[in-house]
Amino acid sequence: MNKFGYTISRDNQIDYDKVDRSMAAFIEKNEPTFRICIQCGSCAASCSAANFTRFSFRKLCLLIRRGLTDDVQKEVSKCMLCGKCRLVCPRGVNTRNIILNVHQALHKTTVYEL
Amino acid sequence: MKNVIVIGGGVAGMESSAQLADMGYQVTLVEKESKLGGHVDQWDFLFPNHRPAREIIDSLKQRLNYKVEVKLGTEVESMQRNNGQYAVKLNSTEVLHADALLLASGFDLFPAQKKEEYGYGIYNHVITAADLEEIFRSGNLRKVVSGNTHRIGIVHCVGSRDEKVGNEYCSKVCCVTGVKQAIRLREALPEYEVFNFYMDLRMFGRYFEDLYREAQEKWGVQFVRGRVSEASEDVKGNVVVKVEDTLAGRPMKISLDLLILLTGFIPSKGTSRLGDLLQLEFGSDRFLKPADEHLLRNHSKLEGVFLAGACTGPRSIAETITDARAAVLEIAAFFRDKVTVHE
Amino acid sequence: MNFDVFTLPFSVGLVFIISYFLAMCIQWIRNLSATERLLLVKGIFSFKTFTSIKEVVLESLLHRKIFRVNPLLGYMHMSLAFGWFMLIIMGNLEARAYNPIPIHPPYYPIFFRFFEPDTGTFKYSVFYEFLMDFLLLFILSGVSLAYFKRFRSMALGMKRTSKLKSWDKWALAALWMIFPLRLLAESFTSGIYESGGFLTGTLGRFFAEFLPVEYLAYPAWWAYSIALGTFFISLPFSRYMHIPTEIVLIFFRNYGIRSSEKINGFADIEVKSCSRCGICIDVCQMSSSLNQQNTQSVYFLRSVRDRSMTKSLADQCMECGRCSQICPVGIDLNTQRYLARRRVHEEFRSDFSYLPDLQTRKTDVIFFAGCMGHLTPSVIHSMKKVLDHAGIRYWFMDEDGSICCGRPLKLAGKAEEAAQLMKKNRAAILASGGTTFVTSCPICLKTFTEDYDLKQMRLYHHSQYLLKLWFEGKIQLEKQMQKAVYHDPCELGRGLGIYDEPRELIQRMMILKEPENTGENALCCGGSLAHQEMSSVQRRKIAFDAAAKLTIDHPDYLVTACPSCKKTFQQASPVEVKDVAELVYAAIQDRGRKTALKSREIAAAEAN
Incomplete structure (x- = not known):
């Protein structure tokens, strides 16, 4: 069948019944400011790492919130922890601690604690 | 005749002064700057219809004519309440007496x-x-x-x-x-x-x-x-x-x-200062807090002290005018109730 | 030979503690690296040993540093340590004077009065009797202060005193009992034999009036011995392990051994040297501003010792260095935090392989603003203008953003990852061929100085460089009548010891006022990168409290020299916050205007 270069991919949909939200829950518990992001993108705009690579802290958090954690490991390892994002965040999100908690969460996932 | 002092000569202060004067009260409008109009006087055109800001200010000014005593370049130094009246001391050392105060001290722009x-x-x-x-x-x-x-x-x-x-x-x-x-x-x-x-x-x-x-x-x-x-x-x-x-x-x-x-918007210096002088309550945003956020939006917690305009939070010009009129109604009701009580 | 079975608890305890301590020493030395062991061997046979002995007397016995901070607390520690030490020494001399046999069993001098209840007169016996009672009284005064402190910590000028764990409770109870029991035992015995000095003798006769002292004396000696034994046995597991450990610490430190990025024997010595005096609690702004009393160094070190470290505890510290500064034992607390963070964060490794090699430019002078610097463009702008004005040709290395210096990663305990960033930056810096490296960020400067190995070039904080330009006559400054208060940034002051240059610079432009907390005792602004968990509300509280203290005398400006401090204080200070670079730029502009005015005046005068 001719698909005209397109397919209907089921994976494209966020199936909220199936995604794994345990990482989001873990981070929220340890760093409550994870909840208050308004997706303004100040963090990503000021990001020192984003000068060199595709990395958006805003997007990373959003994906975790939606339970899409497949790429988190790869993404989060790009952060240099410079802390500029914390200084520009209009909501007072504790960005560095979120990154450190993502690290912890990933470790816990590998040792099956989460 | 009842006596009202309106503090702040921006849109809220001008509109409420004119309305109060129309209702037959004796009104003194105190403005710290040398001219009336507040922030809007600095503006060129207004949203949403590109109307020149000047028109608003001119029309408000016209309605003040002869009915309201305007004191320009004047600041309030202290306010004291005795016998149901407010004695307002100005920086000109003049002391005015009023049966009600209306704070229309507005906002400053964030630096x-x-x-x-x-x-x-x-x-x-x-x-x-x-x-x-x-x-x-x-x-x-x-x-x-x-x-x-x-x-x-x-x-x-x-x-x-x-x-x-x-x-x-x-x-x-x-x-x-x-x-x-x-x-x-x-x-x-x-x-x-x-x-x-x-x-x-x-x-x-x-x-x-x-x-x-x-x-x-x-x-x-x-x-x-x-x-x-x-x-x-x-x-x-x-x-x-x-x-x-x-x-x-x-x-x-x-x-x-x-x-x-x-x-x-941030609360103007005047708003903060007047609030401190009268020991009024401030909201978490540091603007003045009305006695009730729904029902008494123009009342302060002090009897006889009313609030209008952006001193209680950011507002558009249209909203400010509506708010000023609402404050005027509240003041009139306050005088009416007071008279009834005394009789 | 004198022996009684009641001395056994003491003797067992003593043997235990001595063997334990020796075993510890062996372990510490084994955990040192080869170079550190060499330092140790070299040090022992050098003058440093004498320096160490002096320091041991001054600090471990006399507690000079605690005295300086808090005289009453110092007296408490001193009476216990120095008093007990003297009691042991003098007791031994007394026993030796009375009974000059070559070797006494160790318990003999301790329980001397039991074995020799009525010594009669021997050479200097009156002196010894008096001295021993005096020393006991001296110690008891300290012990009563300790009782008092435990129940009313405010009385000693301390807001808080550290909380206890169970081994500590045993040790503490034993320690509190030892000297009162000794007093009782000696008094009862003196009461029986009508002997003893001014204290034990008098008290003994007093007790004998209404107590059956002949029956009470022996149990009292038992109790005294048990208290001593309990103390010795619980000591290694309690905070009192600090007593022997601190001595080792002093020697090792004088031999040049330090705790480093790798856990070595020294780090463990430091942990066990903490006496939990609690001085660090009061200086911590998280205690004074946030009323938070569970994360300070004393609790932190306790968790390190108990192996109960959590991410949260390790991460909750601004690493401002105020506690290190005041710690009477001199523990390098920031390194301890770092070591703990390393352990809690080691599971995850970041990967910076995406970083390209940085472009470089041949230059002599490099200017580096740092990540934070880009959020205070006034500093960058001022630096550019001043450098141009002074005719300096420079390369603004991170004009379009750059790789982070690595210090923030290090502060999170991730040194290996930080090394990846440092390698990239270092290569670009070296390739430029520069000899001078100027940065306006103390956080960056700290790591460039300590971790980058840039011996080829001179590193400057911008305040130092601007001062150098002034000395070289490349910029002219004029003194104005405005008042400025200078705030020492943590990383610049305590971190790098740069206190004078910013001040010298400010003094040439304004009247410099010193706030109450200044220099080594400067406050932290609260903007710290090191604290990972602090909320912005808490940060603001610390910033407002600090700014209020700094500006209490209403200066015209609050001047600082760190982008993070500036940013933090900007929202909290009632007066305008300026970086030293901004002042210099303003001064230059001002001069420029005046010169222009003058030349215009001259021109006008000439025209006339």
Whole structure:
């Protein structure tokens, strides 16, 4: 069948019944400011790492919130922890601690604690 | 005859003074500046219908004529309550007596240099929305753009919705002001692209959405959903801003001829000072707190002290006028009830 | 030979503690690296040993540093340590004088009065009797202060005193009992034999009036011995392990051994040397501003010792260095935090392989603003203008943003990852061929100085460099009548010891006022990168409190020299916050204007 270069991919949909939200829950518990992001993108705009690579802290958090954690490991390892994002965040999100908690969460996932 | 002192000669103060005088009260309007009109007097055109600000001020001024005693260049030094009356001491050492006080001391614009990363006061081509209105009025717009990039940026929420500067509230009118100014810029400088950098566009008022659509449809104004994180200056004197285009999911760097900061509302110095003098309550946003957020919006917790306009939070001109009139009604009701009690 | 079975608890305890301590020493030395062991061997046979002995007397016995901070607390520690030490020494001399046999069993001098209840007169016996009672009284005064402190910590000028764990409770109870029991035992015995000095003798006769002292004396000696034994046995597991450990610490430190990025024997010595005096609690701004009393160094070190470290405890510290500064034992607390963070964060490794090699430019002078610097463009702008004005040709290395210096990663305990960033930056810096490196960020400067190995070049904080330009006559400054208060940034002051240059610079432009907390005792602004968990509300509280203290005398400006401090204080200070670079730029502009005015005046005069 001719698909005209397109397919209907089921994976494209966020199936909220199936995604794994345990990482989001873990981070929220340890760093409550994870909840208050308004997706303004100040963090990503000021990001020192984003000068060199595709990395958006805003997007990373959003994906975790939606339970899409497949790429988190790869993404989060790009952060240099410079802390500029914390200084520009209009909501007072504790960005560095979120990154450190993502690290912890990933470790816990590998040792099956989460 | 009942006696009212209105403090603050902006839109709220002028409108309420005129209305109170019409109702037959003796009104004194105290204004610290040497002329009436407040912030609106500095403005060029108003949203949503591009009406000249002058018209509003002129019409309000006309209605004050002869009926209201206006004291310009005058500040309140202290206020004392005795026998149900307020003795108001002015900096001219004059003491006035009033049966009711109406605070219409309004707002100040957020000082943009406090948001240092945007470079106001450091770079030559970063101005505030208020500066832009002044430039519109002076007709010097072409002189402030260099023509290097043919791009102008407008940053929303400068000093609003920002816990870093301690202002977590929305200033309400900047969004539509940004859209209005974008249109006016495109009108005046057709060869320029205009970008609005916003977090959320809050087109809450009547016709605001129309204005937003007009900006896109007729004027091709660009809207980028992302908050500017910082600005720098390149060798040519262009302003380079960094922002994430959150909808594209990519960081964006853009050089501009001019960067306009939509500075938000903060309680005016006068509002804070009058509140302190009378020991009124302040909200978490540091604006004055009405006695009840729904039912007594123009009452303070003190008997005989009323509130109108932006001293209780950001407001548009139309809302301020409505609020001023509401305050007048409350004052009239207060006098009426008082009379009944005494009889 | 004198022996009684009641001495056994003491003797067992003593043997235990001595063997335990020797075993510890062996372990510490084994955990040192080869170079550190060499330092140790070299040090022992050098003058440093004498320096160490002196320091042991001054600090471990006399507690000079605690005295300086809090005289009453110092007296408490001193009476216990020095008093007990003297009691042991003098007791031994007394026993030796009375009974000059070559070797006594160790318990003999301790329980001397039991074995020799009525010594009659021997040489200097009156002197010894008096001295021993005096020393006991001296110690008891300290013990009563300790009782008092435990129940009313405010009385000693301390807001808080550290909380206890169970081994500590045993040790503490034993310690509190030892000297009162000794007093009772000696008094009862003196009461029986009508002997004893001014204290035990008098008290003994007093007790004998109404108590059956002949029956009470022996149980009292038992109790005294048990208290001593309990103390010795619980000591290694309690905070009192600090007593022997601190001595080792002093020697090792004088031999040049330090705790480093790798855990070595020394780090463990430091942990066990903490006496939990609690001085660090009061200086911590998280205690004074946030009323938070569970994360300070004393609790932190306790968790290190108990191996109960959590991410949260390790991460909750601004690493401002105020506690290190005042710690009477001199523990390098920031390194301890770092070591703990390393352990809690080691599971995850970041990967910076995406970083390209940085472009470089041949230059002599490099200017580096740092990540934070880009959020205070006034500093960058001022630096550019001043450098241009002074005719300096420079390369603004991170004009378009750059790789982070690595210090923030290090502060999170991730040194290996930080090394990846440092390698990239270092290569670009070296390739430029520069000899001078100027940065306006103390956080960056700290790591460039300590971790980058840039011996080829001179590193400057911008305040130092601007001062150098002034000395070289490349910029001229004029003194104005405005008042400025200078705030020492943590990383610049305590971190790098740069206190004078910013001040010298400010003094040439303004009247410099010193706030109450200044220099080594400067406050932290609260903007710290090191604290990972602090909320912005808490940060603001610390910033407002600090700014209020700094500006109490209403200066015209609050001047600092760190982008993070500036940014933090900007929202909290009632007066305008300026970086030293901004002042210099303003001064230059001002001069420029004046010169222009003058030349115009001259021109006008000439025209006339």
